[in-house]
Amino acid sequence: MAETRYIKAVNQALADAMEADPTVFLIGEDIGAAGGSFKATRDLLERFGPERVYDSPISEAAITGMAVGAALTGMRPVVEIMFMDFTTLSMDMLVNQAAKARSMFGGQGSVPMVLRTPHGGGLNAGPQHSQCLEAWFAHVPGLRVVCPSNPADAYGLLRAAIDDPDPVIVVENKALYAMKGDLPDDREPIEIGKGRIVRPGRDATVVSYGAAVAMAETAAETMAKEGVEVEVIDLRSIQPWDEGLVLESLTRTHNLVVAHEAVEAFGVGAEIVARMADIGFDQLDGPIVRVGAPFAPSPFGKTLEDAYRPDASQIVAALRRTLA
Amino acid sequence: MTDLVMPKFGLTMTEGLLTEWHVAPGEAFRAGDILFTVETEKVANDVEAEADGVLAEIVVPEGETVPVGNPVARLASAKDDAGSTGEQTKSARPDQAPHPAADTEDAPSARKLMAEHDLAREQVTPTGRNGRVTKGDVLRVIATPLARSLATKEGLDLHRVEGTGPMGRIKARDVEAAAKLSTSHQPGPVTKAEPAHARQIVPDAARLATARRVSAAKRDIPHFYVTHEAELSALTALRRQLNADADGPRVTVTHMLIRALGVALTEHPAMNRIWAGDHIIAFSQVDIGMVTQTPGGLRIPVIRDAGRTALDDIAAQARDLAERARSGRLGASDVGDGVISISNVGMMGVTSLTPIINPPNAMILGVGAERQLFRPDETGAPALRREMTLTLACDHRIIDGVDAARFLADLVALLETPLRLLRPARGTADPNAGE
Numbered sequence: 081m082a083e084t085r086y087i088k089a090v091n092q093a094l095a096d097a098m099e100a101d102p103t104v105f106l107i108g109e110d111i112g113a114a115g116g117s118f119k120a121t122r123d124l125l126e127r128f129g130p131e132r133v134y135d136s137p138i139s140e141a142a143i144t145g146m147a148v149g150a151a152l153t154g155m156r157p158v159v160e161i162m163f164m165d166f167t168t169l170s171m172d173m174l175v176n177q178a179a180k181a182r183s184m185f186g187g188q189g190s191v192p193m194v195l196r197t198p199h200g201g202g203l204n205a206g207p208q209h210s211q212c213l214e215a216w217f218a219h220v221p222g223l224r225v226v227c228p229s230n231p232a233d234a235y236g237l238l239r240a241a242i243d244d245p246d247p248v249i250v251v252e253n254k255a256l257y258a259m260k261g262d263l264p265d266d267r268e269p270i271e272i273g274k275g276r277i278v279r280p281g282r283d284a285t286v287v288s289y290g291a292a293v294a295m296a297e298t299a300a301e302t303m304a305k306e307g308v309e310v311e312v313i314d315l316r317s318i319q320p321w322d323e324g325l326v327l328e329s330l331t332r333t334h335n336l337v338v339a340h341e342a343v344e345a346f347g348v349g350a351e352i353v354a355r356m357a358d359i360g361f362d363q364l365d366g367p368i369v370r371v372g373a374p375f376a377p378s379p380f381g382k383t384l385e386d387a388y389r390p391d392a393s394q395i396v397a398a399l400r401r402t403l404a
Numbered sequence: 405m406t407d408l409v410m411p412k413f414g415l416t417m418t419e420g421l422l423t424e425w426h427v428a429p430g431e432a433f434r435a436g437d438i439l440f441t442v443e444t445e446k447v448a449n450d451v452e453a454e455a456d457g458v459l460a461e462i463v464v465p466e467g468e469t470v471p472v473g474n475p476v477a478r479l480a481s482a483k484d485d486a487g488s489t490g491e492q493t494k495s496a497r498p499d500q501a502p503h504p505a506a507d508t509e510d511a512p513s514a515r516k517l518m519a520e521h522d523l524a525r526e527q528v529t530p531t532g533r534n535g536r537v538t539k540g541d542v543l544r545v546i547a548t549p550l551a552r553s554l555a556t557k558e559g560l561d562l563h564r565v566e567g568t569g570p571m572g573r574i575k576a577r578d579v580e581a582a583a584k585l586s587t588s589h590q591p592g593p594v595t596k597a598e599p600a601h602a603r604q605i606v607p608d609a610a611r612l613a614t615a616r617r618v619s620a621a622k623r624d625i626p627h628f629y630v631t632h633e634a635e636l637s638a639l640t641a642l643r644r645q646l647n648a649d650a651d652g653p654r655v656t657v658t659h660m661l662i663r664a665l666g667v668a669l670t671e672h673p674a675m676n677r678i679w680a681g682d683h684i685i686a687f688s689q690v691d692i693g694m695v696t697q698t699p700g701g702l703r704i705p706v707i708r709d710a711g712r713t714a715l716d717d718i719a720a721q722a723r724d725l726a727e728r729a730r731s732g733r734l735g736a737s738d739v740g741d742g743v744i745s746i747s748n749v750g751m752m753g754v755t756s757l758t759p760i761i762n763p764p765n766a767m768i769l770g771v772g773a774e775r776q777l778f779r780p781d782e783t784g785a786p787a788l789r790r791e792m793t794l795t796l797a798c799d800h801r802i803i804d805g806v807d808a809a810r811f812l813a814d815l816v817a818l819l820e821t822p823l824r825l826l827r828p829a830r831g832t833a834d835p836n837a838g839e
Contacts (some may be wrong), residue, residue, distance in 0.1 A: 334550050334576060365550040365576045366569070402572050 081264055087257040089231035090120045090196070093238035094158065096267065098128050101156060105132040107143055117162050118198065118257050121213070138168035148177045148247075151193040154240060163209045164199040164251065168242030171216075178247040179222030194241045198254035199227075200291055200341050201389050203252075207377035210385075212290075212342035216381065217249045218319040224272055225319040229252040229293035231261035233316055236270030243269055251318075253291045253341070275322035277329070281311035284335035284399050287326055287352055289315040292339040292371075292390065293380060299395035310399060318348055326352065327360050334365040335402040339395050344372030366402035371395050407458060407475035408439065411451060414740020416680050416764040417444050421469045422476060423609060424538065426450075428512030440476065448613050448701075450732065451738060452665050466539035510537040517542040533608045547574035554579040557818045560586065580608045610701035621763050626800040629758055632812045636774055636790040639822045652716055657792075658694070658748045659719040661687070661771060661824045664818045665744060666690045666710025666718070668811060670829035675811050679802040680692055685764075693745030693762060694722060698727040703729040704745055704762055705738045711829050743767060750774060756793040766802050770795040 084092070099102045106121055112135035115122035125133040136143045140161055147157035161167050167174075178191045201210035217225045224246060228234040234252065241248035278293060279300050286296040293314045299311035311329050315321050331338050336356055338349035347371040356368060371394045379385050412422050418718065420442040421492045427433050427440075438450040439459070457479045464476040510518075510525070510603050514537045518525065525537065532538040545562040547555070550572045565582040567574035607615070639660060646655050669676045669690040690711035693704040705725035707718055728734050743766045747759045750773035757770030772793040778786035794816065798808045818824055 326669045334676045362553045 081262050081275070083260055084231050084263045085257070086228075086231045086234050086252070086259045086261070087118055089118055089235040089261075089263055090238060090252065091122055091124070091179050092267075093235045093242075094121065094124060094262065094383065095127065097156075097158075097239060097242045098132060101242075104156045105134065105150075105156050106160065107134040107136050107147060109136055109138055109143070109162055110292060111160050116160060116253065120160065120194040120196070120252075121169045139160055139168050141173060143273070144170035144173035145177075147193045147195070148173050148181075148191055151178070151247070152181060152189055157193045158242060159193065159195040161197040162193060163205075163254075164197045164213050165208050165211045167195070167197055167213060167217075170195065174217070174223065174247065174249075176221050179220050182222065182246060186380075190245045191247045193246045193247050193322055194238070194250055195247070196238070196250045196252060198252045198257070200253040200255050201378050201385055202255035202291075202381060204382050204385055206380040210378040212251075212340070212373075214249070214251050214318055215342060215347050215351075215383060218348060222246070222318060223319065224248040224317070225251060226272055226317045227253070227290040228316065229256070229288075229290055229314050231259060232263055233270060233314075235263055235267055237272070237316060240269035240272050240384045244272060248272065251363075255291055270388060271314065272317045273320040274313045274317065275313050275325045277311060277325070278314045279310070279312040281309035281333065283308045283310060283314060283333055283339065285326070285333045286337045286395060286399070287313045287315060287328040287349075288339045289318060289348075291307070291341050292395075295390065296339055296395055298392035299399060302392065302396050303399055308399070308403065321348075322354065323355060323359075326356060327363075330356055330360045330363050334363055335399075336360075336364070336368045337395060337398040337402055338368065338369060339371035339390060339392055341390055342372055345375045347372050366404065369398040369402050371398050406479050407463075408459075408474050408477040409472050409611040410442065410464075410470050410472050411736045412472040412740075413442070413444055413449055413736050414764070416678070416686060417472060417740060419469050419471045420444050422464050423448065423613075424466055424511055425513045426511075428516055429459055429462050431512065432456070432458045443613050444740075448610060449626075449734065449736065452539050452735065456830045462513065466511070466800060479689065484815040484839065509534060511539055514542050521630070521828075531606055533610075535832055538609075544823050545574065546572060547579075551579045554583075568777050614701055618760050621760050625761050625763065627761060627797050628800050628805060628808070629795055630795050630805070630808045630812050631756065631793060631795045632816045633791045633793055634816045634819045636792055636819065640790055642822045642825075646715075653719040653723065655715060655719045657750070657774070658771070659715065659722055660822065660825060661746055661748070661769070662692050662694065662710055662722060662821070663715045663718050664711075664815055665692050665746065665769065665824075666707075666713065667818055667825060667829040668815045669743065670711035671814065672807075672811050675767075675803065675807065676743050677802060678764050679799055680764060684802060687741070687743060691742030693742050694725065695745055695747040695759075695762070695766065695768075696726050698730045698732065700732055702738070702776075703734060704733055705729050706740065706742050715825055744769060746771065750792065756795050758795050759797055761797050761799055766799040767808075768797045770797065 094106065106124065110117055110123040112125040112133045121133060145157055147159045150157045161170060178193060182190045199212040214227060215341050217223050224244065226237045226241060226248060228237045238250055241250050279297060281300065288296040296312045300312050303310045311333055313326060313329060338352045340347060340349055343350065349372055353368045353370060371390050373388055373390055379388050422440055423443045424440045424441040433439065433453050435453050435455045437453045439453050440451050442449050442451060458566045459477055460480045461478040463478065464470050467618065470476065530537040531541055546567065549561050554576055560582055562574055565574050565578050568578050569575040572804045583620060615715045627744045642659065643655055646652060659699060676690060677684050689709045692710045694707060696703050696705060707721050710718060725738060745762045745765055747757060748771040750771050754775045756772040758767045759770040774790055774792045776788060776790055779789045781787040796808055796812045
């Protein structure tokens with residue numbers, strides 16, 4: 081068991097995957113000589129050479145298109161898109177090619193590619209470098225989406241994504257890159273589609289992922305001082321998401337809050353809430369409340385961005401509403 | 405068209421629960437007809453029409469609580485109706501109102517709802533007085549899904565469960581509490597047959613309202629009590645003299661007690677205050693509630709300005725209020741406000757009464773029966789006395805024990821030297837004088 085940072089865990093997962101499978105290669109902007117804008121690929125060029133750590137031109141469409149083609153021909157490309165905001169340029173390749181190939185070719189081909197990209201704010205990076213767009217990808221049949229909340233999950237989910245025979249979007253939260261955590265010595269992939277109960281509780285469930293997991297834990301701590309035991313679930317995987325785990329928790333707690341950093345409207349939370357209002361209807365003893373960013377572009381300035389980003393106090397307020 | 409608004413019964417009333425509509429939309433009414441019933445933390449009040457008119461539209465349905473001054477209905481005056489357009493006339497003509505069960509005693513709104521939802525009267529369980537169907541019986545119950553499935557499992561009727569969630573929503577905890585109550589208090593119709601010597605009775609709305617109010621009062625107000633005997637020989641003599649005059653109104657002990665409270669509160673302005681949650685309200689006049697048993701349950705009409713009103717006028721006012729309370733004709737200005745109520749059960753012969761304060765009052769005076777007994781005089785020889793036990797219940801949030809004791813002692817002194825009841829109160833009624 082060694083303590084490591086989130087970004088180091090990503091680096092470790094890439095290195096281990098490349099070591100284990102010679103078809104794994106990396107492609108992205110500034111990932112080679114510069115080691116990546118956030119240093120996720122540091123030292124990998126030296127270790128694996130320019131054939132497997134490929135510095136691309138500044139064209140997200142081209143990067144993603146190359147990856148889809150390479151994946152269809154048997155390689156396992158891992159794309160880095162510097163900011164999730166730039167995945168807008170990758171969309172045609174992802175949505176119309178990567179996501180469709182398996183079914184359009186009658187199962188005779190698949191696209192075992194990974195696209196890594198950081199979302200989220202907190203770094204005063206402005207409206208075009210802070211967005212959380214995971215719901216867009218989760219809405220497309222054929223794509224899988226994961227979002228690790230800590231270093232160990234960053235490692236395990238990335239390894240699972242690289243092993244997966246279908247395209248997986250690995251959403252990393254850039255505010256978590258410096259987060260420290262334990263990385264087990266016997267590092268294993270984490271099954272995509274399975275969530276985890278981070279903190280057990282009997283009175284209410286908070287479903288979260290990414291940076292919102294820590295906020296939910298803080299909120300649970302606050303409520304615990306008042307004798308309210310909050311269960312916190314880390315979804316880990318957004319598409320597919322662990323419906324069974326959430327339903328099982330709701331069946332015990334009867335109150336549900338869904339929290340994420342992304343804009344609340346039409347978000348991942350909306351899907352979870354709608355599903356639980358359906359299959360979990362008779363278990364509900366209060367309204368299901370969502371916590372997310374307001375329906376507005378992320379502001380640039382620190383004060384405004386602080387106000388814009390969801391935090392633990394909003395989760396506490398949501399819990400009080402559902403428990404009222 | 406004019407708006408009919410939620411009236412304000414007393415200073416502390418901020419909102420009222422509209423419990424019942426007595427007139428259906430489109431129905432005409434006359435001045436003095438009862439339009440609707442409002443329940444506040446104090447009492448249920450019927451609101452009468454001030455003039456003839458037609459109820460055009462109900463804005464606030466039964467069972468909803470709205471702030472004072474909010475419109476509860478739209479009225480068309482009788483004149484409007486005559487000169488209105490054809491469409492309005494149609495909707496306002498009572499004989500055309502689609503009431504299939506108009507000959508029943510059911511609430512008009514309930515009849516309308518049943519018609520709208522195609523419900524036969526037999527499909528609804530009536531809970532109103534004399535088996536009337538109220539709107540609440542027809543309306544759906546607001547409960548969480550979990551509360552509903554729990555109630556089904558427990559065999560509980562959600563209509564009988566009081567919701568504690570936002571806007572009265574029934575939550576699982578409410579069903580659990582009700583289930584616990586029904587298993588501990590009832591012989592248990594589910595587990596064994598009801599014994600022949602007991603039966604379940606559904607309480608009427610007035611009983612339920614009283615139950616809710618007194619529970620809240622006893623739960624929320626930290627009561628304490630002081631008790632004092634009053635020697636009544638002088639008071640009785642004075643009352644006899646006054647009543648010997650056939651031209652004046654007949655004066656009772658209760659009237660004299662109300663007057664005495666008026667004088668005492670004027671002389672103790674610091675006691676003429678109530679606790680209102682986060683602030684204190686000080687009154688500049690002395691209003692005294694008179695607990696009155698009526699066929700429709702308890703009512704508490706209020707004698708106004710008892711500190712500056714002569715005993716005869718108090719007697720006349722009290723008699724008029726009591727009579728109107730018994731016949732259910734109390735108006736909005738007849739109830740509310742005041743710091744104290746008086747509850748006299750002496751006519752039943754009981755020695756004393758330890759009453760529950762009527763919110764938002766800060767005090768209530770329980771009055772026992774006059775009785776004759778021997779007390780030692782100065783020489784130790786038995787002397788025949790007429791005494792009455794007064795028990796003052798006080799809200800400790802605003803009144804301390806020594807203040808209550810002093811106030812009650814002064815009240816007793818007034819009763820024992822009753823000529824003072826015929827004089828104006830001493831000092832001033834300025835609410836800040838006691839600071």
